[in-house]
Structures are given as structure tokens and as C-alpha cells.
Amino acid sequence: xxxxxxxxxxxxxxxxxxxxxxxxxxxxxxxxxxxxxxxxxxxxxxxxxxxxxxxxxxxxxxxxxxxxxxxxxxxxxxxxxxxxxxxxxxxxxxxxxxxxxxxxxxxxxxxxxxxxxxxxxxxxxxxxxxxxxxxxxxxxxxxxxxxxxxxxxxxxxxxxxxxxxxxxxxxxxxxxxxxxxxxxxxxxxxxxxxxxxxxxxxxxxxxxxxxxxxxxxxxxxxxxxxxxxxxxxxxxxxxxxxxxxxxxxxxxxxxxxxxxxxxxxxxxxxxxxxxxxxxxxxxxxxxxxxxxxxxxxxxxxxxxxxxxxxxxxxxxxxxxxxxxxxxxxxxxxxxxxxxxxxxxxxxxxxxxxxxxxxxxxxxxxxxxxxxxxxxxxxxxxxxxxxxxxxxxxxxxxxxxxxxxxxxxxxxxxxxxxxxxxxxxxxxxxxxxxxxxxxxxxxxxxxxxxxxxxxxxxxxxxxxxxxxxxxxxxxxxxxxxxxxxxx
Amino acid sequence: xxxxxxxxxxxxxxxxxxxxxxxxxxxxxxxxxxxxxxxxxxxxxxxxxxxxxxxxxxxxxxxxxxxxxxxxxxxxxxxxxxxxxxxxxxxxxxxxxxxxxxxxxxxxxxxxxxxxxxxxxxxxxxxxxxxxxxxxxxxxxxxxxxxxxxxxxxxxxxxxxxxxxxxxxxxxxxxxxxxxxxxxxxxxxxxxxxxxxxxxxxxxxxxxxxxxxxxxxxxxxxxxxxxxxxxxxxxxxxxxxxxxxxxxxxxxxxxxxxxxxxxxxxxxxxxxxxxxxxxxxxxxxxxxxxxxxxxxxxxxxxxxxxxxxxxxxxxxxxxxxxxxxxxxxxxxxxxxxxxxxxxxxxxxxxxxxxxxxxxxxxxxxxxxxxxxxxxxxxxxx
Numbered sequence: 001x002x003x004x005x006x007x008x009x010x011x012x013x014x015x016x017x018x019x020x021x022x023x024x025x026x027x028x029x030x031x032x033x034x035x036x037x038x039x040x041x042x043x044x045x046x047x048x049x050x051x052x053x054x055x056x057x058x059x060x061x062x063x064x065x066x067x068x069x070x071x072x073x074x075x076x077x078x079x080x081x082x083x084x085x086x087x088x089x090x091x092x093x094x095x096x097x098x099x100x101x102x103x104x105x106x107x108x109x110x111x112x113x114x115x116x117x118x119x120x121x122x123x124x125x126x127x128x129x130x131x132x133x134x135x136x137x138x139x140x141x142x143x144x145x146x147x148x149x150x151x152x153x154x155x156x157x158x159x160x161x162x163x164x165x166x167x168x169x170x171x172x173x174x175x176x177x178x179x180x181x182x183x184x185x186x187x188x189x190x191x192x193x194x195x196x197x198x199x200x201x202x203x204x205x206x207x208x209x210x211x212x213x214x215x216x217x218x219x220x221x222x223x224x225x226x227x228x229x230x231x232x233x234x235x236x237x238x239x240x241x242x243x244x245x246x247x248x249x250x251x252x253x254x255x256x257x258x259x260x261x262x263x264x265x266x267x268x269x270x271x272x273x274x275x276x277x278x279x280x281x282x283x284x285x286x287x288x289x290x291x292x293x294x295x296x297x298x299x300x301x302x303x304x305x306x307x308x309x310x311x312x313x314x315x316x317x318x319x320x321x322x323x324x325x326x327x328x329x330x331x332x333x334x335x336x337x338x339x340x341x342x343x344x345x346x347x348x349x350x351x352x353x354x355x356x357x358x359x360x361x362x363x364x365x366x367x368x369x370x371x372x373x374x375x376x377x378x379x380x381x382x383x384x385x386x387x388x389x390x391x392x393x394x395x396x397x398x399x400x401x402x403x404x405x406x407x408x409x410x411x412x413x414x415x416x417x418x419x420x421x422x423x424x425x426x427x428x429x430x431x432x433x434x435x436x437x438x439x440x441x442x443x444x445x446x447x448x449x450x451x452x453x454x455x456x457x458x459x460x461x462x463x464x465x466x467x468x469x470x471x472x473x474x475x476x477x478x479x480x481x482x483x484x485x486x
Numbered sequence: 487x488x489x490x491x492x493x494x495x496x497x498x499x500x501x502x503x504x505x506x507x508x509x510x511x512x513x514x515x516x517x518x519x520x521x522x523x524x525x526x527x528x529x530x531x532x533x534x535x536x537x538x539x540x541x542x543x544x545x546x547x548x549x550x551x552x553x554x555x556x557x558x559x560x561x562x563x564x565x566x567x568x569x570x571x572x573x574x575x576x577x578x579x580x581x582x583x584x585x586x587x588x589x590x591x592x593x594x595x596x597x598x599x600x601x602x603x604x605x606x607x608x609x610x611x612x613x614x615x616x617x618x619x620x621x622x623x624x625x626x627x628x629x630x631x632x633x634x635x636x637x638x639x640x641x642x643x644x645x646x647x648x649x650x651x652x653x654x655x656x657x658x659x660x661x662x663x664x665x666x667x668x669x670x671x672x673x674x675x676x677x678x679x680x681x682x683x684x685x686x687x688x689x690x691x692x693x694x695x696x697x698x699x700x701x702x703x704x705x706x707x708x709x710x711x712x713x714x715x716x717x718x719x720x721x722x723x724x725x726x727x728x729x730x731x732x733x734x735x736x737x738x739x740x741x742x743x744x745x746x747x748x749x750x751x752x753x754x755x756x757x758x759x760x761x762x763x764x765x766x767x768x769x770x771x772x773x774x775x776x777x778x779x780x781x782x783x784x785x786x787x788x789x790x791x792x793x794x795x796x797x798x799x800x801x802x803x804x805x806x807x808x809x810x811x812x813x814x815x816x817x818x819x820x821x822x823x824x825x826x827x828x829x830x831x832x833x834x835x836x837x838x839x840x841x842x843x844x845x846x847x848x849x850x851x852x853x854x855x856x857x858x859x860x861x862x863x864x865x866x867x
Contacts, residue, residue: 002815003815003816003849004849004852004853005815006808006813006815006816007825007846007849007850008853010822011826013822014826023859023860041547042544043545043550043552045660045663045709045711045712046661046712123668127663131712185783185807185809185812186783186809186811187783187784187786208800215541227545228541229543229544229546232545232546232547233545233546237546237547310664311664311665343856344849344853344855344856347852348852387848483711484711484713484715
């Protein structure tokens with residue numbers, strides 16, 4: 001917990017309302033996201049009880065499993081889910097553009113975005129994907145052909161959710177908590193309705209009052225995937241018994257609807273809240289990456305690609321971990337450069353500072369070591385009251401000129417002298433506006449965007465003996481396809 | 487009458503379990519929980535009467551499934567469990583006896599505990615002499631001293647296998663899928679199992695046997711993937727053991743807490759003829775407040791009293807209610823008015839607050855600047 005977020009929480013208590021800890025929205029928000037609220041039967045790993053989903057707040061689709069312990073009903077549920085989700089997902093895959101690059105490649109113009117209430121919704125999506133992707137439409141226990149396809153897509157989306165900055169599958173509580181600090185703890189922020197209550201309490205209510213109302217499970221059922229124990233005992237269990245006795249699923253349907261509908265409203269309210277924030281500058285670039293990954297997966301699945309194995313290979317796992325670390329570093333740097341509020345955290349650590357330019361030596365030229373020609377290396381002096389903890393030689397970037405690198409020359413009390421190293425054009429003199437002017441308010445930070453070359457991992461075939469040597473190619477077996485789901 | 491009996495009133499004592507010990511050890515500074523647990527006070531009933539019932543509990547579906555799974559694993563004298571253990575230990579386990587302690591004559595707790603001791607002592611001796619000693623003890627009853635109170639504990643099964651080591655076996659109904667289970671559930675199971683290992687070691691030590699005979703690897707038995715088939719795996723609980731031992735040692739002796747409380751203090755609900763409490767809630771609340779609590783948001787999922795304690799923390803505007811990490815980031819300042827007072831310069835920092843006060847003033851200034859910058863951008867746009 002940073003001291004900034006902690007301070008914002010203290011303020012939220014006094015104000016009776018959540019306080020912003022971001023001034024722009026750091027995630028992509030689709031114009032047509034699909035809200036997906038799954039429920040599962042308590043005590044089971046991945047036995048779906050029902051779900052509410054859809055792209056139109058006015059038209060939620062309700063799916064229900066009247067007897068969640070029945071295997072056939074589970075697959076029927078997944079097939080129904082696929083009938084709604086696959087057209088949504090595959091619609092984006094068909095609309096592609098060709099990206100001009102060294103090797104030109106295809107990228108969809110837009111991509112699907114799934115919004116679930118909380119991180120446990122993502123975990124459930126992952127498990128549902130895992131329990132479906134190996135199934136087959138033929139053989140001893142055939143399922144509808146859409147089941148394994150949806151299994152592959154849910155697996156892909158859950159996997160992307162592990163990458164910082166990806167917006168294909170988003171947990172709403174996390175998205176909100178990244179932008180607002182409430183006057184309660186992180187534990188309580190896990191309750192979506194309470195979190196939204198703090199951020200935007202209904203008229204006539206304070207944040208804490210709205211959160212207290214949201215904690216009353218009768219008034220405001222949990223956002224899933226687990227249901228409230230009282231609901232299970234008093235409503236759901238009798239409804240399932242009625243279904244068993246009469247074959248009528250109406251009672252279960254009503255019960256499941258009553259638990260999902262309030263969360264459906266809260267989810268769209270949360271979408272509105274996020275839409276109210278202006279999009280951060282680097283969001284489109286990160287979404288571009290999501291679109292590229294999405295298209296790659298779409299092509300892979302269309303070409304009959306095998307479902308992802310139960311376990312990653314050594315090389316695959318290392319590559320994935322490294323990519324996640326790079327994504328994390330890039331995301332942190334981009335967030336700070338996009339948002340003065342996030343930059344505050346770095347300023348508090350002394351790794352960034354804000355101030356005013358008090359002197360510029362624009363015509364300064366030096367001959368860098370090993371070169372013969374003098375080049376432009378202007379000096380900029382910034383007066384600052386920040387507690388700077390930087391040393392000569394540190395390379396800094398600025399939100400105003402994110403591609404320009406400046407080197408710290410000297411740190412004096414109340415001032416920092418910087419040498420501008422690049423981003424000044426090719427002319428004899430620095431291009432106009434490329435170097436800050438006296439009087440300009442600036443901010444510089446020691447942030448590496450993490451866009452350097454990736455670590456060269458060996459290929460799968462060259463897996464070293466220390467990591468078990470080259471792994472056998474994974475081929476899904478009949479056993480995988482017939483796996484018990486009880 | 488015993489002091490603890492006075493505190494509890496005419497109600498039957500509520501037993502400790504490994505879960506309550508683990509929860510207690512997770513918050514060793516909470517006197518309220520220590521007193522309530524030591525006296526066997528029904529926290530759930532108290533919280534309900536105070537108007538702050540804890541909404542947690544287990545779903546009927548989860549309970550049904552957990553029972554069915556345990557029955558499956560333990561059926562026919564733990565036949566399935568034994569098969570799993572043979573597979574897990576990967577060598578000939580030899581003959582293994584099966585004893586169900588629940589079938590002990592005179593089924594009181596004392597008798598069951600004595601029988602458990604006897605069985606384990608014999609097995610430990612046999613193992614020391616190199617005699618075959620494989621045994622599965624079902625429904626064992628252990629005892630542990632927690633902050634001055636004797637607590638009975640009931641692990642699922644204890645196994646002594648041919649290698650001469652005791653293993654605590656935990657049967658849980660959450661699934662292990664492709665070798666992975668939900669981390670929170672594994673952690674809870676490990677904390678609970680560590681309590682059993684600790685108690686088992688204490689028992690052996692008291693019997694003059696080597697406590698190191700108890701393995702720090704507990705056996706976790708769970709459903710595999712999406713099916714009901716059980717699978718067994720080792721879980722190393724060394725870390726949880728170290729934490730538990732430290733926390734148990736830190737548990738303030740209950741006598742010392744009791745000495746500070748008024749002698750006539752009681753949490754008696756004064757049940758009427760129909761069993762419903764007749765004591766005014768405000769009066770009960772006054773009594774409860776006599777024992778200081780140490781609230782943390784983590785309590786909300788483990789302690790019946792949590793919602794009452796949270797309301798109390800909110801009244802005091804305590805930083806505790808925001809979580810330990812927040813409190814630490816705020817330099818351990820106790821209340822929100824203190825934090826904001828220092829940040830806004832409305833309050834003079836005490837000598838030991840100089841550092842955090844500087845930092846908070848800086849945060850306050852930067853926060854206002856960042857909000858101002860954002861407001862200007864919106865105005866320009």
C-alpha cells in the first residue's frame with residue numbers, strides 16, 4: 001500500500017465518499033463490452049449454477065442449470081453460453097486490417113471485452129475454460145461442437161487477464177479500485193456493490209451508508225461466483241428439490257435471477273463510472289497489443305489449433321513469465337507518464353520530480369566520447385521543491401516528451417540540471433519546442449518503459465537438460481476428452 | 487465458581503477447534519477474542535444479540551459435498567485413504583492397522599483423548615524398536631494448551647507409516663486441478679493442519695517420545711480435477727508451524743488479561759424461559775467493550791465478533807479499519823483525524839511523529855497538485 005493510497009483512504013473516511021487516485025482511465029473500455037456474471041454451486045470447483053450476460057444493459061440474458069450436479073445439464077449450459085459468447089467473440093475476429101511491418105500481419109480492428117464482477121469471476125472463467133477445452137464433439141461422451149471452442153476462448157481470455165495492462169477480460173472490482181480509494185479496507189473493496197456505493201452513493205446516502213446497505217446480503221446478493229449460504233439453504237435448495245420432484249425449473253430460475261439481477265445493475269453502473277474518466281494516453285497502444293494477441297488466437301483456433309495443455313512447458317512458462325514482467329514494467333511506467341496522480345507515487349519516492357525550468361543552455365554542443373563531431377546537448381535547469389533522490393548519470397523521461405531521454409548532470413538543493421540527449425530533430429540547432437523553455441512547468445521521472453529487446457529464450461526443441469530437455473509434444477488424449485465432471 | 491464460568495454465564499461452553507486456534511494465532515493481540523475463546527463464550531450468539539451478526543457460514547451444498555467426500559475417503563476402514571498413502575509414499579507401507587477412536591468405550595472427550603495418547607505412544611515405541619507399527623488413527627482427539635486454556639482438537643486422521651513417521655492427514659473437498667488448488671484454501675488447510683502437528687508433537691514430547699517423529703509434511707487429500715476421485719499430496723507446513731509456535735508463545739496468558747477486568751464482568755445473555763436473551767443489548771455491549779479488541783479487516787472472514795468490532799473501530803475513526811498495510815503506510819498513526827491533522831498541518835506532530843508528519847504534508851501537497859492539474863486539463867478540453 002503506497003502512502004498516497006493510504007492518505008486517500010483516510011480522506012475518503014472523512015468525506016464519506018471515495019477519493020480519486022487516478023485522473024484518467026488506465027484501461028480500455030469497449031463501446032460494446034459483454035458483462036458476464038457467472039454463479040456456481042457452492043462447494044464445487046466449477047459446477048455452473050447460472051449466469052447473466054449480454055452487451056445491452058436493457059437485455060440481460062439469463063442462463064440457469066436447474067440441477068447443477070447433472071453433467072448433461074452442465075454441458076447444455078456451456079453450449080447455451082457458447083451460443084451467446086461465440087458470435088460476440090468471433091464477430092470481432094472477422095473484421096481485420098493488415099498491419100504494415102517487416103512481416104506484415106493481420107490484426108482485428110477491435111476486440112471483444114468481457115467484464116466480470118471480481119477476480120474470482122476470472123478464476124471461474126479459467127476453470128470453466130479448463131473443463132471444456134479438451135471435450136470432443138465425437139467419441140464416447142460427445143458434447144456440442146461449440147463447447148471445446150468456447151473452452152479454448154475462455155482459456156485464452158483468462159490467460160490474458162494475467163498480463164498487466166490487458167483489457168480483454170477485466171475484473172470490475174480491480175478496475176474500480178485502481179482509480180478510487182474508499183474509506184474501507186481492500187478486503188471490503190472485494191464487494192462490488194459496496195465499492196460502487198463508496199464511489200457513487202445513491203442520492204441522499206453517504207458512501208459508508210451505501211456500502212453498509214450493499215453488505216446486507218438479502219438486499220444486495222453477493223456478486224458471485226459463490227452465492228450466500230442463507231440463500232443456498234432457504235431458497236436454492238428447496239427450489240432444486242421442487243425441480244427434482246416436478247420437473248419445473250421455474251423456481252430455480254427465479255431464485256438464480258434474484259441473485260444475478262442486482263449485480264447486473266451494479267456492473268453497468270460501474271461501466272458508466274469508468275466511462276466518466278477520460279482515457280489515458282497510452283491505452284490505445286496497449287489495446288492494440290490485445291487486438292494483435294486476440295487475432296493470433298482466432299487464427300490459431302480457426303486452423304484447428306490444439307487446446308492448451310494442462311501444464312506449460314519449461315520454455316513456454318519462462319517466455320510467458322518474462323513477457324508478464326515486461327508488461328508490468330511498461331504498464332507502471334506508462335501509467336505514471338499518463339497520469340500526474342500516479343506520478344505522485346514516484347515523486348514521493350524521490351525517483352521523479354516536478355518543477356519549473358529556470359535556465360536553458362540551448363546552444364551547448366559537446367563531442368561525445370568516441371565521436372568526432374560536436375552534437376547538440378542542451379542543459380536545462382529545473383527548480384523543484386520535491387525531495388529528489390537521483391544521481392548524476394540517471395536517465396529520465398518526461399510526460400510532456402515521453403520519447404526524449406535526459407541525463408542528470410547535477411543535483412543541487414532545490415534544483416536539478418539535466419542534459420537533453422535526443423529527440424531534438426536532425427537540424428544543426430534543436431528543433432523548436434523540442435527542448436523545454438524557461439518558465440515551463442515540467443516533470444521528470446526515472447522510468448523505464450520496458451520496451452527493450454526480449455530475453456532470448458531457447459526454442460522448445462532446445463530446452464536445456466536442466467529443465468528436463470525438450471518436452472514431448474502435447475496431444476490431447478481421449479481420456480482428457482472424457483474426463484469426469486461430477 | 488471459576489472466573490471463566492462467570493464470564494460465560496449459564497451457557498454451555500463452545501469448544502475451540504483448529505480453525506479457532508489458527509484464527510487466534512492470526513491475531514494474537516486481540517484480548518477480546520482470547521477471553522471469549524478461553525471462556526467458551528458463544529461469540530455468534532453474542533454478536534447476533536448486539537445487532538452485528540457475522541454473515542459468514544458454510545453453504546449446505548458445500549457441507550453436503552464435504553461430508554460425502556470424507557465418507558468416500560474413509561469408507562471401509564479408510565481403504566481408499568490407504569491406497570492413496572501407498573501411492574504417495576511410493577514404497578511398501580507394510581501392514582497398516584486401523585483404529586477408530588470414536589468407538590472408544592465411555593465416549594467422553596477424556597476417554598477419547600486417553601485412547602489417542604495410548605495408541606500413539608505404543609506406535610511411537612514400536613517404531614523406535616523397529617517393530618512394524620503402521621497404523622491409521624481415525625477420529626483422534628488431541629489436546630493443546632492455548633494461552634492457559636486446554637483445548638481439544640480433532641484432526642481427520644493420523645497415520646504412522648512404515649518409515650516411522652507420523653503424518654497428519656487433512657481431508658478437504660476443494661479440488662486440485664492440474665496439480666493446483668485455490669491458494670487461499672490450501673493456506674487455510676495448511677494453517678489448520680499445522681495446529682494438529684503442533685499438538686501432536688506436544689503429545690509425543692509429554693509421553694517421552696521424540697516430537698520429531700511427527701512429519702512437517704502433512705498429507706492433503708482432495709478431489710482430483712473435476713471428478714470426485716481423491717488424490718493425495720504432501721504440504722510442507724514448516725512455515726505455518728513456526729508462525730503458530732511464535733504466536734502461541736505470544737498469547738498473553740489469559741490470567742493476566744482477566745486481572746485487568748472487573749471481577750463481576752459477565753457475558754451472560756440471561757436467557758428467558760424460551761431460551762431467547764433477555765439482557766438489554768446496550769448493557770451487553772458495555773460489558774463487551776470492557777475487553778479491548780484489536781480489529782483488522784481479516785477478522786471479517788474468521789471471527790463472529792468482527793462486525794461489532796468494526797463498528798467500534800469506525801466510531802473511534804481508527805486507522806485499523808483500513809487494514810494493516812494502510813496503517814503501516816501511515817506510520818502506525820492510530821486515528822484518521824491524527825493522519826489528516828498532520829497532513830494538513832492543523833496538528834503539531836509529537837516528537838516521534840516528525841518523520842511521518844513530513845511525509846504526510848508532502849503527500850497532501852502532491853495530491854492537491856495532481857487534482858488541480860487534472861481539473862485544469864478538463865477545463866482546457
